[in-house]
Amino acid sequence: MAKFTKDQIKLLARQMLTKRDSGRPFNLLTGAGCSKSSDIPLAAELVKEIQEKFGAEIEDKLDQHQRNDYGACMSCLGTNERRELLSKYLDNPKINWAHIAIASLIHAGFVSRVITFNFDSILARACSLLGLYPATYDFAAAATVDTDYIAQQAIIHLHGQGTGKSLLNSDEETKAHAENIRPLIRATFQDSPLLVIGYSGSSDAVFPVIAEEYKRKERLWWAGYADIPDTSIANFINLNSKVSYYLGGCDADEFLIELAKELNCFPPALFSDPYGHLLKDLEPVTEFPFEKLGSVDLLTHLKKELAKSQQRYNVNRKIPELMMKGDWDAVISLSDRKNPDHQDALAWAHTMYAGQLVKSGKANKDESLLKKSFEQF
Template sequence: MRELSPGERRKLLKDYIDAASINWAHIGLAQLVKHGCVDRILTTNFDPLIARACALVNVFPAVYDLTASTYLRPEDLPDCAVFHLHGQRNGFVLLNETSELEKHAGQLKPVFAHARESRVWIVAGYSGENDPLFRLIRDVECYDYDLFWVDVKEQPPAGIAEFFSEEHRTFYVHEPRGADRFFMDLAHQLEAWPPLFVDQPFQHLRQQLQSVAKQDQEGKGVQIDWLEQAREKIDRAEIALAAAAADIPEDDVGKVQAAFLEGGSEKAMAASSTDRLKPWLLASEAGDLALEAQVLSLTDLSAACDLWRQAGERYAQALAIKPDMHEAAYNWGNALKPGPWPPPTFPPPATSGARPASATPRPWPSSRTYTKPPITGA
């Protein structure tokens, strides 16, 4: 890097960044953000993949480029934020030279101090070697809520091995499967997995449309509601998929789709020549009601509770017809879970339970249940 001009360095990095893809560690982290488990993310990467993963699950944290400004007022920070410590792809500065990093590290102390307040720390995808930033992590007397350093290597690198100690509450976690599986498993343990776009793709699309304003357009003498057209296409696709799974005749599918769009599940069931679609139609309507309740809960909790009750009735009807319909049972359970509105509060972590010697690598402590304050990913 030292041999390249600033322009050549920037071009090389941008080409590499633009070719990068969102991975499952990003998605697991985004799910933890969505469910209120993580509220501060510190990254040395220039890429926007964390923000893109958050957008994929319909969460939009504030993003700060700390090469542009290091002036921090913790009281003014939003509930969730991503801090690019060395700059970002479209920023004015990309720090990658040792001399640049040395100069910048001292300016980041307030950010690190703020991120330690009442938070568990997880460090992942970071070697810590030959990096001035490591001193900001190392030179802390004690991490009151613990620090876990996750790596695929069985032993910590020699240059940072002395950092881990029971006294300082800093622990090395050997995760041979990598960051993807680590964050997916962690999200699962904290009931933040799977993401909606994996488990309920049609509901995910409907949720994405919730924030789009209605817009009518005059076309050939009629008003065209583009948003409603999009929703209808999603409904048709979901019914077609359910019909295929239930082996419904193709002619019947068209009638059911039209009836569902006109009058919901009751009309659709009346239009169908078979009962095999009933549980799918009821579960689909229940999902719509639960999603509407989620949005309405921000302004009218009483009305939202009524919609949740109706959704529960539809799920119960679907399961009465098809008791092995795991999708209905799972989605009903999700509808009953509290969402991140308002943001949940977290009690302090449990402090009981023996811990092994800190220098000894160990698996992620699945035997210890963590109901803890928000996590900071570095």
């Protein structure tokens, strides 16, 4: 296997579109790879940090092999030490493009629930940028057999949240918790396809539960960073090869952006029409009580200013597109002579338009076009 192809993206996108339209959108299962570009370290990087800070402690408790195991190393730290280790990464991580793309997929209805091994709140914050607020559940604090109450749009933290009561990261904790989340895994496979991304599945107590509960009722896609999956993932995919797929070389940012673009939901309005996005966000806001306060109408004033800015923004964005098409007459019509940002484009458009008029005038022996060309200067 090698890096994922455009055809594979198209196939996945087609399945996601079909499932959305049938009322059974995909679920996502995400791991640390989705947060890597937010500067949240992977397990191997945390192991290295533990070795540097707590070398004597782990050498006394673990054999050579265990010293490179994330869960085993975490088992040698106290709860407070673990929180201190992780807090600097979890307190205020940057929002990366993988999670913005996931939020776009949720917003467009292609993804329902996101089940994550990650402690961070990046996805919730990415969703809020888009004016989306899915329900959030912490299964480390309250795992349950009954999953019917879980909202259709939801973020489910399997091992806890950075702000929550419990962060499950030692071998003992994750193994004990694996059975607690079995009902959720079973329900996840029941009616919807699953896309796995950023999750290695190796040396993990949850992976055997996934392998046992997957009954081929729906399709499963596994997007991995490695070109070739490790043995456990390869065996799982091969066992279910008729309805499962492995995509290699998947950098989370790149892959999810490509997928969202294929589904025509990227970039989200925040980036393609920021002023329109803000105007839409203001729609639910009640009227400002300016008469009672003897004040200006803050809401109406803001909406008017945003609408003006939106119009200017759309013009500024349209001009380069028209120049690339060679539609010089339209560039001239849209440009504002008083706007210094438009002057270079306007001068170039007049020059190119004059050339077009001269060429057309000579070809058609039309004196009016030649005269019009001189008016461009």
